[in-house]
Amino acid sequence: MSDPPSQLPPEFTLRKATPEDIWPIRRLVFGAKLDPTQIRWRQFWAIERQGEVIACGQLREFKNCRELGSLVVAASWRNRGLGTILTRHLIAESPEPLYLECVGRGLMEYYRRLGFAAIAWKNLPRPLQVKFALSHLANRLLKLPIFIMKYDHLTTEAQRTRRGDLSEQNL
Structure with missing residues (x-):
């Protein structure tokens, strides 16, 4: 398996979402069966190609x-590195610790490769404990493969430095 591209090809644009993007974003989120309850277009970034939002x-x-x-990346555009590029961009846009919740070992491994680490629900900040309470309960009672993960810029950079992933050219 080859490494995903580190930047978008020229025919794609990564940008902040606009009010006009709300319906394409909703279609992507609903189509992927993701939580549709907190869709706020002002908090979204989108990848578009030829005027069509294909990832968010x-x-x-x-x-x-x-x-x-x-x-989410539109089904016809998956496995081309767009999700990785978008995730890396969102990591760079977040000055605070960044958390996520994902379902399934495959997604957990995907995010782990991008620098996230699985954490226990009890180690979440209080606002996220409240938000993730229902999935935490489902995980405990139904044994669903739900993972809570954290990306900490300082911890991740220190780990990469120890592994030698950072050179003077990359700083």
């Missing part, structure tokens, strides 16, 4: 942290 992701703001949510 949201940074939800909470006190002293953010949540990466509603990340």
Whole structure:
């Protein structure tokens, strides 16, 4: 498997969402069966090609942290690195610790490769404990493969430095 591209090809645009993007974003989120209850276009970034929104992701703001949510790439555009490019961009846009919730080991591994680490629900900031309470309950009672993950800029950079992933050219 080859590495995903580090930047978008020229025919794609990564940009903040606009009010006109609300329906394309909703279609993507509903189509992926993601949580549609907190879709706020002002918190979204979109990837578009030829005027069509083909991927989106949201940074939800909470006190002293953010949540990466509603990340979806249209089915016909998957497996081309667009989700990775968008995720990396959202990580860079978040100055606070960044959290997410995902279902399934495949997604957990995907986010782990991007620098997220699985954490226990009890280690979440209080606002996110409240938000993730229902899925935490489902995880405990039904044994659903729901993972809560955290990206901490300082911790992740220190780990990459120890592994030698950062060179003077990359700083």
